[in-house]
Amino acid sequence: MATTEANYDRQISIQDITRLLNNMAFAEDVLDMDLFQSCWTSEQPIELDLTGHLSRYEKQHIASKDLADMVQRALSGFEGTQHALSNFMIDFNPSDENQAVARAYVTAYHYLQRDSTARETKAIMRGLWNVRVRKNLSLGKWEAIGIKVDRFVPIEGDETLYDEAKARHDQGKGRAVVS
16 A cells, blocks of 8 residues: 555656646746746755856856746747757655656747848757756645756757847847736
8 A cells, every 4th residue: 555655646746747847848938937936946046057058157056036037038038939848757866755856858949030121030959957856845846946958959040049039138128028
């Protein structure tokens, strides 16, 4: 009986963690910053490592609110984005079932129309999200506590779009944030 219950709990945790990562990706695309921020722990700084994707960034520890602000600034300047996740792998800490590393392939499409000549421009990133998660026992939910983003291949399209999108956001030209 104990083994069956443990297996059931493990399967529920796998579903909850998979949904957590999907919520992160969905929130980025629809700019739902409340949903995005709710995916992350607020009890400690988030470990953010983008060095395997955009080498100009350094590994840092950042509050969940600041991470949501950073994502909003980075993505709202695009006309649209789509972060599609696949091939989820979840490895639980053998000494603590309330901690795990969730990995998923990500294909992130970023679209920006640059000027009045209707020249379409895109940047597509293909890589891997490595998300450290833990179960917040007091809230009864899984939360992300860190993420490392690694890119497998060069960005398809124009990598300078990321900076252009931030500039558009700063000029008030970005998409509206849901929350």
